[in-house]
Amino acid sequence: MARLTILRYPDPRLHTVARSVAAVDDRIRRLADDMLETMYAAEGVGLAATQVDVHERLIVMDTSDTRDHPIVLINPEITWRSDEMKVVEEGCLSVPTIYDKVERHASVKVQALGRDGETFEMHAEGLAAVCVQHEMDHLRGKVFVEYLSALKRDRIRTKMIKKTRDEQRDA
Numbered sequence: 001m002a003r004l005t006i007l008r009y010p011d012p013r014l015h016t017v018a019r020s021v022a023a024v025d026d027r028i029r030r031l032a033d034d035m036l037e038t039m040y041a042a043e044g045v046g047l048a049a050t051q052v053d054v055h056e057r058l059i060v061m062d063t064s065d066t067r068d069h070p071i072v073l074i075n076p077e078i079t080w081r082s083d084e085m086k087v088v089e090e091g092c093l094s095v096p097t098i099y100d101k102v103e104r105h106a107s108v109k110v111q112a113l114g115r116d117g118e119t120f121e122m123h124a125e126g127l128a129a130v131c132v133q134h135e136m137d138h139l140r141g142k143v144f145v146e147y148l149s150a151l152k153r154d155r156i157r158t159k160m161i162k163k164t165r166d167e168q169r170d171a
Contacts, residue, residue, distance in 0.1 A: 001030075004038045004052040008164055009095045010157045015141040016055045018048075021074050024117035028058065032072045032115055035060045040067065044093045046131040048138030051094050059112075059135040063127045071122070076112035076136060079121070081105040088130050090144050096163075098156055102147045104133045 007014050021028055031054060039047040039060055046061035059073040084106040091099045107125035110132055114120050124132050134144055145153050 001033050001037045003041055004034050006038065006042065006047075006051050006093050007053055009092070009143050009145060009160050011094075013053055013055075014050060014094055014138070014143050016050060017141045018050050018055045018057045018139040021056050021058060021113070024074055024113055024115070028056075028074065029115055031056075032058060032060055032074075036062075036070050036072075039093070042093050045127065046135045047093060048135040050138045050141070057139050059132070059139070061128070061131050061135065063131050072115040073110065073112035073122075073132075073135075074114070074117075076110050076132070076139075078108050078132070078136060079111050080109040082107040082125075086130075090130065090134060092134070092144050094138075094143060095145055095156065095160065098145070098159070100145070100148055100152065102134075102144055104130050108132055 031049065035047050035049065035052060038052065045063045046059065049056050049058040057075045059076055060070060062070045082105050085103050086106045087101050087103045089099050090102045107129050109121060109123050111119065111121045137144065145156050
């Protein structure tokens, strides 16, 4: 397995819409494994392939307290959303150190292919529901900061550009 580089906002590649995975093969399983390793190393709870510059519909996540229940969602589709909405504070591995409140459906049902290529359905609520919706946004080329005001987005963009420049200078 290998750790992958996570794209950082405002990288324009984060706005690429992902295409469907054509076949669940060794390449996709290896990508899912590498994404899980990357997500765990970055102490995240979810990661979309878009964030590692692979524009295919693949999400990995683990919202368990013990961090030992990885979930792989290939070609995920939300099939149901609760009417109940919740405002929760979100962060993103592509926008490190930035957290803000976003309104999401309290629970969702998702249909996807698993790592084995078999179709399954998952009911998610709480953090898992937030994570699924957040990562599905990535597959559509949307970053959570786009739910925020233009003023907040501009401040975050400036902060991320400066942070990247400072890290490159210090490297």
